[in-house]
Amino acid sequence: MTDRGNDVLEILASGLADRGGAFVVALSGGADSSVLLAAMVELRARLPGAAPAAVAAPCWTLRAVHVDHGLQPAAATFREDCARLCARLEVPLEVLRVTVAVDAGASLEAAARDARYAALAAHLGAHECLLTAHHAEDQAETLLLQALRGAGLKGLCAMPIERRLGSGRHLRPLLAVPRRALARFAAARGIRTGIDPMNADTRFDRVFLRREVWPALAARWPAAGMALARTAAHLAEAQELLEALAAHDLTRLRDGHAVSIPTLRQLSPTRRINALRCWIDAAGVPVPPTARLKEALRQILAAEPDHQPCIGWHAHALRRYRDRVYLTAADPPRLAREQHWSIAADAVLELGEGLGRLKCTPRRGGLQGLPATLRVCARAGGERLRPGPQAATQTVQHLCQSLGVVPWMRQALPFIYADDALVAVGDLWFDARFAGSADVIGMGFEWQGAPLLV
Numbered sequence: 001m002t003d004r005g006n007d008v009l010e011i012l013a014s015g016l017a018d019r020g021g022a023f024v025v026a027l028s029g030g031a032d033s034s035v036l037l038a039a040m041v042e043l044r045a046r047l048p049g050a051a052p053a054a055v056a057a058p059c060w061t062l063r064a065v066h067v068d069h070g071l072q073p074a075a076a077t078f079r080e081d082c083a084r085l086c087a088r089l090e091v092p093l094e095v096l097r098v099t100v101a102v103d104a105g106a107s108l109e110a111a112a113r114d115a116r117y118a119a120l121a122a123h124l125g126a127h128e129c130l131l132t133a134h135h136a137e138d139q140a141e142t143l144l145l146q147a148l149r150g151a152g153l154k155g156l157c158a159m160p161i162e163r164r165l166g167s168g169r170h171l172r173p174l175l176a177v178p179r180r181a182l183a184r185f186a187a188a189r190g191i192r193t194g195i196d197p198m199n200a201d202t203r204f205d206r207v208f209l210r211r212e213v214w215p216a217l218a219a220r221w222p223a224a225g226m227a228l229a230r231t232a233a234h235l236a237e238a239q240e241l242l243e244a245l246a247a248h249d250l251t252r253l254r255d256g257h258a259v260s261i262p263t264l265r266q267l268s269p270t271r272r273i274n275a276l277r278c279w280i281d282a283a284g285v286p287v288p289p290t291a292r293l294k295e296a297l298r299q300i301l302a303a304e305p306d307h308q309p310c311i312g313w314h315a316h317a318l319r320r321y322r323d324r325v326y327l328t329a330a331d332p333p334r335l336a337r338e339q340h341w342s343i344a345a346d347a348v349l350e351l352g353e354g355l356g357r358l359k360c361t362p363r364r365g366g367l368q369g370l371p372a373t374l375r376v377c378a379r380a381g382g383e384r385l386r387p388g389p390q391a392a393t394q395t396v397q398h399l400c401q402s403l404g405v406v407p408w409m410r411q412a413l414p415f416i417y418a419d420d421a422l423v424a425v426g427d428l429w430f431d432a433r434f435a436g437s438a439d440v441i442g443m444g445f446e447w448q449g450a451p452l453l454v
Contacts, residue, residue, distance in 0.1 A: 008039050008182065012043055015174075019169075023063075026066075026130055026131065027093070028067075028078065029066065030078075033132070033133040035182045036132075036133040036174065064093045066095045067116045067119055069098055069115065079095055081193060100115045109206065126167040130170045131173060133182075136179070139228070249267060249274070250279055256454075258324035258327075265301065276293060280327060283327055285327060286316070305322070317329070332451075333354035333355050333412050338378075339376045340374070341374045341375075342373050345362055355412055355450075356450045359446045365435055365438040366435065367423055367430060367431075368443075369418075375416075378412075378413070380415075383395065383396040383425075384422070385424075387399060391432065396429070409453050418434070426445065427446055
């Protein structure tokens with residue numbers, strides 16, 4: 001690759017082919033994002049045929065967005081720089097102000113990044129593509145930082161070229177472009193920007209790497225940035241293959257919303273880890289560290305059939321029940337207090353966060369002779385009812401076992417009482433002793449928004 005300014009346009013045009021026509025540039029006010037915006041304007045002005053048709057199409061729209069984190073006095077200067085550049089290039093600009101909350105012991109860099117992308121995700125419209133100016137050296141730095149943190153293969157892939165963000169997509173079209181090419185483009189177009197003081201603060205890992213480590217690497221290996229960016233791309237291809245293998249394995253492993261333990265035993269240890277990692281990630285849950293995941297598998301596979309191991313991390317847990325593995329909340333929802341429910345047609349009782357609600361639904365053969373107010377509470381233990389006209393009275397514990405209600409959700413079951421008599425458990429079981437004949441309208445219950453129980 002040469003360093004001529006046209007290389008930036010050519011790579012940008014190639015990367016935006018077939019990406020649609022609605023682009024939003026994330027403009028920080030720094031050099032890289034300013035070059036990206038100027039290049040997009042220049043690319044849009046090209047005659048049809050000089051760039052891919054999808055890029056040069058008349059319907060192609062372009063706007064910019066600047067996120068103000070409010071973390072430094074220079075924030076106002078960057079807002080003004082962005083406004084001036086956008087006015088000069090005749091690109092509409094919107095400023096998003098965010099509040100960065102940093103937990104004790106957390107990274108300010110990470111907190112600012114999370115706040116920034118949350119704001120951008122909420123701002124991005126359907127079918128819009130957010131463009132950020134990450135380049136080859138950014139990718140190389142990310143790879144090195146992930147390696148120093150002991151990341152696995154997915155982390156070593158560094159930044160993906162494309163991903164879903166909010167209602168749209170997030171694209172990094174300059175990952176194959178070295179920083180020096182962007183600098184030459186800026187110099188040739190007279191693009192001048194301010195310097196972010198935070199980019200000189202070596203307390204931040206990325207700044208320390210860039211200022212203290214990278215010069216020595218580049219002096220010894222001038223093409224280090226491009227080489228490491230290619231390495232990240234190769235690792236991304238390997239990760240894609242692992243995800244394809246996991247998807248294949250999960251077609252056999254899935255048992256409802258759980259994973260089959262007998263089928264899991266048929267896989268090699270590495271394929272078990274790979275499949276579970278992808279299963280957890282697909283659920284939108286942070287994947288536990290490899291050591292934690294291996295320990296979870298060890299306990300789950302070694303447990304006796306009547307044991308129910310639970311291995312937690314953060315707000316989540318893996319649990320075993322019978323021959324299945326479940327991904328659950330570390331603290332499953334449960335009824336917190338007894339409630340009194342005045343019943344009538346369509347009367348509703350909210351059960352609490354994650355528990356849904358009960359609704360009265362008159363029906364034939366429903367419950368008869370109920371008082372005007374029922375009592376709803378959590379399981380205490382030892383409750384019994386008769387689930388059908390020809391059935392024997394049974395404990396709710398036995399009924400839960402027969403239906404396969406997972407043990408950690410049994411405290412979420414709403415037990416419905418008429419005075420001191422148990423008449424129903426949610427909409428799972430009704431006591432036949434309170435049911436009328438099939439041709440008489442009685443009272444029924446519908447458990448709307450119920451959590452997964454089996």
